[in-house]
Amino acid sequence: MQLCCKSTNPFLVDLQKKAEEMIRHRGERITPGRIHILAMLLSERRAVTHHEIEERLKGKHRFDRVTLYRVLEWLNEKGFVHRLVSADRVWRFRANIHEHSQQHAHFECLRCTKVVCLNDFETTHDFALPAGYRSREVELTVKGLCAECV
Amino acid sequence: MQLCCKSTNPFLVDLQKKAEEMIRHRGERITPGRIHILAMLLSERRAVTHHEIEERLKGKHRFDRVTLYRVLEWLNEKGFVHRLVSADRVWRFRANIHEHSQQHAHFECLRCTKVVCLNDFETTHDFALPAGYRSREVELTVKGLCAECV
DNA sequence: TAGTAAATGCAACTCTGTTGCAAATCCACA
DNA sequence: TGTGGATTTGCAACAGAGTTGCATTTACTA
Known part of the structure; x- marks a missing residue:
């Protein structure tokens, strides 16, 4: 170096x-x-x-x-x-500090467009994919207002 | 008209x-x-x-x-x-055919980039937003391969 | 049906990201 | 420790999505 x-x-x-x-x-x-x-x-x-x-x-x-x-x-x-x-x-x-997982969750502020990663989350989904479709990863985006923009 | x-x-x-x-x-x-x-x-x-x-x-x-x-x-x-x-x-x-809901779910094909809306889904989330943050809507994106690209 | 606020088309622009190519740099090997 | 050659970097030019300003046209109200 x-x-x-x-x-x-x-x-x-x-x-x-x-x-x-x-x-x-x-x-x-x-x-x-x-x-x-x-x-x-x-x-x-x-x-x-x-x-x-x-x-x-x-x-x-x-x-x-x-x-x-x-x-x-x-x-x-x-x-x-x-x-x-x-x-x-x-x-x-x-x-990628945490070992790569199949699930990501992010928070997006609707006003200042800041994006924060939500690490600790658990989600149980119950969605039906169309026939023949295969899921590889799931991304959850929560939109709202951050502390500064509330 | x-x-x-x-x-x-x-x-x-x-x-x-x-x-x-x-x-x-x-x-x-x-x-x-x-x-x-x-x-x-x-x-x-x-x-x-x-x-x-x-x-x-x-x-x-x-x-x-x-x-x-x-x-x-x-x-x-x-x-x-x-x-x-x-x-x-x-x-x-x-x-927006269905009455507007706070939850949207989409499927994105990783190969052909096609996007399909998943209408029938239910999700229960357990995520902690940082203090002061307010959630307004939740979007779930499932990434994978569609029937044509599997 | 005439007047007016709103919608449309056109040209020019911004912004994010990409490509080609020459110059600089990293590193394996002598 | 040098050095050759593949990789990386910088620059210039480009591409594509979306936006803005402004003049013209259109929808609708009165």
């Missing part, structure tokens, strides 16, 4: 180490983009947009918009993060 | 009458766009995209892209249809 990649904030340094470890552990290539972006996502509890990532990374490292998209796509492909699209038609990304 | 609006297909004529009746009943303005587009959506069981609507309307009436968007937004606002965004980040629209 190059020196220029390192943040001076000890918390973030840890996350960068963690990100690096995660990627190395899978035998994948280590690059500044992957480390910074994954570390940033590891520090977030919400699902964040491309813009928010760019904003948070300001001052640490400047990446081209395209690089950001490509790294995010790569992280998603490799299962380090997952992405979701909400009512504003913008991709949002979140680190 | 102008003559030029009328379709020669009796089934579609009925739906156009139904669409007109729905709009008139609410005391809203009757226009060719609203009637054609709502009638088209009433004839569909799936949630359809802007493109699909344009395609289906070919030969009957040609609307500007912008008009289509505006009519769809209006229909959504007034509660005649609902719209949803799936993984391809494209709006899809569906008529």
Whole structure:
């Protein structure tokens, strides 16, 4: 890892180490983009947009918009993060801290469009799929108002 | 209603009458766009995209892209249809045939991106929203493979 | 049927995300 | 520790969905 990649904030340094470890552990290539972006996502509890990532990374490292998209796509492909699209038609990304499950739940604020992942939820569904259809994953989206917008 | 609006297909004529009746009943303005587009959506069981609507309307009436968007937004606002965004980040629209409920369920095919509404479903959720958050509606998305793509 | 508020069409725009290609970088192997 | 070659990155240009402003047309009220 190059020196220029390192943040001076000890918390973030840890996350960068963690990100690096995660990627190395899978035998994948280590690059500044992957480390910074994954570390940033590891520090977030919400699902964040491309813009928010760019904003948070300001001052640490400047990446081209395209690089950001490509790294995010790569992280998603490799299962380090997952992405979701909400009512504003913008991709949002979140680190897969918890082991991958078949169920995701998200909260979308109808006013400020913020997206929060709901981790602890259990749902029992009783829906009938049309004949021949096969379910692979289930996503639950709760729409409403967040604490700031109520 | 102008003559030029009328379709020669009796089934579609009925739906156009139904669409007109729905709009008139609410005391809203009757226009060719609203009637054609709502009638088209009433004839569909799936949630359809802007493109699909344009395609289906070919030969009957040609609307500007912008008009289509505006009519769809209006229909959504007034509660005649609902719209949803799936993984391809494209709006899809569906008529609210059933009385409006707080719960929607959709099936998204991971291969062909088709979206089907699941009407008959019941879900009991047990999720904890963060403090101060308020839920307004719940959307369930089942992702998998449709009968053609299995 | 005339007047007016609303709907429509057109052009130009924004915003998110993608593609092609040349330059820079990572890392396995000598 | 260098170095060759595959990967990644940055830049420019593009694509597609949806939006805005404005002039024209249309639906409906009085």
